[in-house]
Amino acid sequence: MERLAAQLGRAVQGKPSEVQRVVTCVVAGGHLLLEDMPGVGKTTLAEALARACALSFSRIQFTADLLPADILGAQVFHSQTATFSFRPGPLFRQLVLADELNRAPPRTQSALLEGMAQGQVSLDGETHPLPSPFTVVATQNPVDFSGTYPLPDSQLDRFLVRLSLGHPAPDVEARLLTTRGAASPLASVEAVTGPEELASLRAFAAEVKLDAAVAEYIVRLARATREHGDLERGASTRAVLALGSAARAQALWEGRDFVTPGDVRAMLVPCWAHRVLLRSAVQGVSARDEAAHLVEELSRKVAAPR
Amino acid sequence: MTRPLRLRLVLRDLAAGAAFGAMAVSGQLPVWALAVFLLTLVLALCNVRLVARHARLSALLLLVAAVLLGLQLTSGAMNAVVAACSFAGLIAAQRMLSAPDGAADGQTHLTGLLMVAGGAALSGDMTYALCLIAFGVLASLSLALGVVEAAVPDGEPVPVRAVLGPLSGGVAFAVAGAVAFFVLFPRLNWAMVGPRSAPGLGAASSAGFSNTVRLGGAGTIKSNPRVVLRATLTPDPGRDALDAYWVGRTYDTFDGQEWTNVIGALQTERQITLRPASDTLLHQRVELLPAYGGRTLIALESPSRLGNALAHTPTGTRNSTVQLQGGSEVRFTLTAPSYTYEAYSLPPDAKAVGSLALRQPEKDQLLALPEHLDPRVAQLAARVLQGEKEPLAAARKLIAYLQRDYAYTLELAGNSEDPLADFLFVRKAGHCEHFATALTVLLRTQGFSARLATGFFGGARLDGAYIVRAGDAHAWTHVLVPGRGFVTVDATPPSHRTSQASALLEKVLALYEAVEARWRNSVVDYSFRDQFELANALVRPPRQPAQASTRSSRLPPMRAWLTAAAVAFVVWRVGRFLARRQKRAPRMEATRFLDRVDAQLARARVPRFEGESLEDLTTRFARDGHPLALALVPLTRRYLEARFGGRALREGEAEHLLNTLRRALEAEAARRVPKAAEQAGPTARAS
Numbered sequence: 001m002e003r004l005a006a007q008l009g010r011a012v013q014g015k016p017s018e019v020q021r022v023v024t025c026v027v028a029g030g031h032l033l034l035e036d037m038p039g040v041g042k043t044t045l046a047e048a049l050a051r052a053c054a055l056s057f058s059r060i061q062f063t064a065d066l067l068p069a070d071i072l073g074a075q076v077f078h079s080q081t082a083t084f085s086f087r088p089g090p091l092f093r094q095l096v097l098a099d100e101l102n103r104a105p106p107r108t109q110s111a112l113l114e115g116m117a118q119g120q121v122s123l124d125g126e127t128h129p130l131p132s133p134f135t136v137v138a139t140q141n142p143v144d145f146s147g148t149y150p151l152p153d154s155q156l157d158r159f160l161v162r163l164s165l166g167h168p169a170p171d172v173e174a175r176l177l178t179t180r181g182a183a184s185p186l187a188s189v190e191a192v193t194g195p196e197e198l199a200s201l202r203a204f205a206a207e208v209k210l211d212a213a214v215a216e217y218i219v220r221l222a223r224a225t226r227e228h229g230d231l232e233r234g235a236s237t238r239a240v241l242a243l244g245s246a247a248r249a250q251a252l253w254e255g256r257d258f259v260t261p262g263d264v265r266a267m268l269v270p271c272w273a274h275r276v277l278l279r280s281a282v283q284g285v286s287a288r289d290e291a292a293h294l295v296e297e298l299s300r301k302v303a304a305p306r
Numbered sequence: 307m308t309r310p311l312r313l314r315l316v317l318r319d320l321a322a323g324a325a326f327g328a329m330a331v332s333g334q335l336p337v338w339a340l341a342v343f344l345l346t347l348v349l350a351l352c353n354v355r356l357v358a359r360h361a362r363l364s365a366l367l368l369l370v371a372a373v374l375l376g377l378q379l380t381s382g383a384m385n386a387v388v389a390a391c392s393f394a395g396l397i398a399a400q401r402m403l404s405a406p407d408g409a410a411d412g413q414t415h416l417t418g419l420l421m422v423a424g425g426a427a428l429s430g431d432m433t434y435a436l437c438l439i440a441f442g443v444l445a446s447l448s449l450a451l452g453v454v455e456a457a458v459p460d461g462e463p464v465p466v467r468a469v470l471g472p473l474s475g476g477v478a479f480a481v482a483g484a485v486a487f488f489v490l491f492p493r494l495n496w497a498m499v500g501p502r503s504a505p506g507l508g509a510a511s512s513a514g515f516s517n518t519v520r521l522g523g524a525g526t527i528k529s530n531p532r533v534v535l536r537a538t539l540t541p542d543p544g545r546d547a548l549d550a551y552w553v554g555r556t557y558d559t560f561d562g563q564e565w566t567n568v569i570g571a572l573q574t575e576r577q578i579t580l581r582p583a584s585d586t587l588l589h590q591r592v593e594l595l596p597a598y599g600g601r602t603l604i605a606l607e608s609p610s611r612l613g614n615a616l617a618h619t620p621t622g623t624r625n626s627t628v629q630l631q632g633g634s635e636v637r638f639t640l641t642a643p644s645y646t647y648e649a650y651s652l653p654p655d656a657k658a659v660g661s662l663a664l665r666q667p668e669k670d671q672l673l674a675l676p677e678h679l680d681p682r683v684a685q686l687a688a689r690v691l692q693g694e695k696e697p698l699a700a701a702r703k704l705i706a707y708l709q710r711d712y713a714y715t716l717e718l719a720g721n722s723e724d725p726l727a728d729f730l731f732v733r734k735a736g737h738c739e740h741f742a743t744a745l746t747v748l749l750r751t752q753g754f755s756a757r758l759a760t761g762f763f764g765g766a767r768l769d770g771a772y773i774v775r776a777g778d779a780h781a782w783t784h785v786l787v788p789g790r791g792f793v794t795v796d797a798t799p800p801s802h803r804t805s806q807a808s809a810l811l812e813k814v815l816a817l818y819e820a821v822e823a824r825w826r827n828s829v830v831d832y833s834f835r836d837q838f839e840l841a842n843a844l845v846r847p848p849r850q851p852a853q854a855s856t857r858s859s860r861l862p863p864m865r866a867w868l869t870a871a872a873v874a875f876v877v878w879r880v881g882r883f884l885a886r887r888q889k890r891a892p893r894m895e896a897t898r899f900l901d902r903v904d905a906q907l908a909r910a911r912v913p914r915f916e917g918e919s920l921e922d923l924t925t926r927f928a929r930d931g932h933p934l935a936l937a938l939v940p941l942t943r944r945y946l947e948a949r950f951g952g953r954a955l956r957e958g959e960a961e962h963l964l965n966t967l968r969r970a971l972e973a974e975a976a977r978r979v980p981k982a983a984e985q986a987g988p989t990a991r992a993s
Contacts, residue, residue: 260921261921265922
């Protein structure tokens with residue numbers, strides 16, 4: 001994990017904690033949603049991840065006219081044999097970068113949904129399994145930018161972690177200007193692990209011990225979001241499970257084989273901020289910040305197990 | 307070494323007293339042993355340690371006592387078990403009076419255990435059990451106090467009051483556990499415990515039948531109260547005391563010393579018919595208990611048919627065939643601790659006792675006399691009978707004579723060349739075997755056919771059945787009356803045929819008897835079989851033939867399910883309780899540890915956010931390179947492991963970590979003071 005983070009750090013400079021979260025998300029076996037302004041290195045991060053893990057990679061640029069068949073694949077008629085055969089679309093890769101996901105119409109977004117949740121694709125009554133490990137890294141621009149379809153809540157819930165990178169610090173930006181010449185930052189990223197190692201890492205993360213007291217803590221946090229006056233809808237059961245697996249992966253950073261309340265708190269905002277629905281009519285970036293703020297406040301209010 | 311705790315010594319001595327009592331209740335210990343031990347106990351309780359300064363002298367005295375006991379043992383005046391028990395009592399007394407150090411304590415408890423074991427070999431009375439429990443409780447308390455005393459540093463008072471409560475709780479728990487163990491653990495056969503005193507019928511077991519009856523041989527204890535036989539009679543006589551003869555076997559040959567039979571084993575069958583049946587037969591369903599220890603079937607006089615036997619072995623119940631032996635003895639072919647069987651007897655008042663099928667050699671023996679019979683015996687018989695020709699009348703005359711001129715005694719006569727002449731002309735006192743032998747031989751000298759019968763006399767009513775005790779063992783005479791067969795005659799004085807209670811104490815004894823019977827049934831004679839039957843009764847309905855025909859469901863009854871459910875529930879609750887306890891204990895420890903760490907940090911005024919956990923604080927310090935991080939990181943890691951990772955803190959580890967933290971905090975404070983003076987500003991306390 002350290003090696004993975006180091007490689008990602010080469011591509012995306014000045015964001016060590018965000019990079020750490022990305023790796024945590026991948027190890028936890030979840031899908032990642034990067035949400036930020038254009039041009040802060042979302043795509044670079046996703047590509048660097050694919051390279052560092054030596055995963056088969058495809059990038060789907062979501063546009064307003066993208067259709068489900070464009071990402072899933074289609075039945076193709078072979079005139080010579082007079083039969084139909086399935087031609088897999090770009091989704092059939094281990095790491096899929098869904099760039100600017102919220103530019104695609106909801107229909108296409110939903111097509112991605114099944115693939116993310118089930119790890120398989122249904123087409124014309126046939127199911128086609130997706131390669132393993134299958135991870136979607138989606139990027140999206142904040143919804144108040146023009147020409148976007150906001151992601152449905154159900155789909156947001158399927159992303160384990162939502163991160164925003166934010167602008168790099170001024171000195172990092174300055175360094176970028178001086179060092180980034182002809183060479184792409186991705187070129188310096190080396191493959192430090194493979195799909196097998198990633199799978200074993202995931203299995204390892206899944207076996208991290210979650211004490212009953214910590215589990216109860218997560219549930220209490222969920223209850224607090226559900227009972228919060230400013231939240232229209234609190235954390236779902238899937239959100240609870242997601243936080244559990246994210247905290248498990250987070251525990252690995254410290255080389256622990258058990259989850260502490262600190263792990264839970266570290267993954268709370270990235271895991272849950274996009275899953276709660278605010279009661280107020282605030283939209284876009286401010287809504288996101290508001291939700292993150294509320295969730296973080298809860299983490300201080302709900303007493304951790306001692 | 308500090309002064310030993312007085313209470314502990316008193317408890318120890320009382321425990322030894324209880325252990326001695328466990329032996330004494332058998333009533334078999336010599337009086338001098340009782341006296342010596344009682345004196346010792348009183349002295350020890352008054353804290354007079356007589357032999358503390360004369361250890362060697364007392365050891366020498368013990369040796370002398372051992373030699374004396376050994377001599378008594380070889381001369382046959384004392385039972386080996388009794389001698390061993392007496393000696394154990396003496397050793398305990400010597401130890402109790404020695405200087406009270408650790409070794410003496412341990413040895414006193416050890417001799418206590420020995421005495422309890424000896425008591426078990428001597429008697430299985432309820433009073434024994436009370437003594438045993440008293441010993442267990444007192445000795446445990448004394449030992450536990452010893453442990454507490456050893457843990458308290460020199461010169462400090464022992465917190466007796468504080469520990470006695472939990473100690474008593476522990477002892478009560480242990481007693482309850484022992485009872486549960488007793489009830490549930492598979493039982494060993496009681497016959498393995500060792501020799502029990504033989505009540506006048508041979509030496510092998512408590513009431514077992516040997517192939518011979520030897521006059522003046524083994525000791526006779528008519529007071530052995532163990533139940534050997536339980537019988538349900540149909541028709542029920544309804545009397546409280548049956549006072550009937552329960553015959554086991556008869557003997558036809560007397561050689562001057564002992565009675566034997568001429569014929570050995572005869573046929574083996576499911577059922578043996580001894581006499582032709584009459585119209586009114588007395589049916590007996592007999593249960594022979596482990597205390598019986600023999601293989602001979604017992605039935606009321608005069609048995610007609612015996613059989614349908616079940617042998618209850620430790621591994622299960624099996625059908626047993628029965629074998630006819632010489633002397634009208636019927637034996638089980640299987641060996642088992644207990645049996646049940648059926649017997650049919652002719653009622654005692656039946657006029658025509660069916661003629662018994664006797665083999666010719668047996669018939670020939672009915673008049674045989676020992677080779678070297680004292681001539682005075684025949685003269686005596688002739689003098690008493692004065693030409694009486696009717697066998698029954700002759701027997702009555704002899705009985706009247708014997709009961710008038712001879713005394714009943716259980717004291718041993720010692721070995722004698724001619725025990726019969728010794729009884730008739732020298733001691734003029736003896737027990738039932740002497741009386742019965744005398745009557746039989748006297749009758750034979752005058753040409754009346756007679757034989758010796760052994761078995762039991764008595765039968766006390768208990769819960770609708772009749773019980774016979776080992777102490778009811780008896781011997782009497784069968785005289786052959788032409789046309790009637792063998793008739794039972796008994797020369798023993800009636801008051802000594804059975805062990806009888808004093809009339810004054812009858813009511814008290816009846817109550818005691820009832821309690822003791824329950825004790826004996828459910829404790830002393832509680833066996834693997836009873837356990838099996840208890841389990842069986844829970845699973846299967848009681849055998850009721852009438853119901854069995856109407857309802858033939860093969861499913862276990864409701865209560866079997868209920869019992870299973872109850873047992874499962876209890877097991878589940880206990881398991882859950884234990885699991886929770888096991889999980890909770892180390893966690894509570896970790897949380898307590900955390901409280902202490904927090905308290906230390908608060909005392910040292912370490913700046914901390916509101917609600918910031920130790921984990922977050924440590925992370926923050928580690929990130930900022932705070933000097934405290936060095937101490938906090940391993941401590942926090944251990945706390946987290948103990949609390950959430952299931953790796954509890956080791957013994958003393960918490961102390962060690964706290965000490966490290968304290969030192970780090972002190973160093974930090976020392977570092978901060980000059981800095982604060984320099985800056986003249988308070989450290990920011992974020993909130």
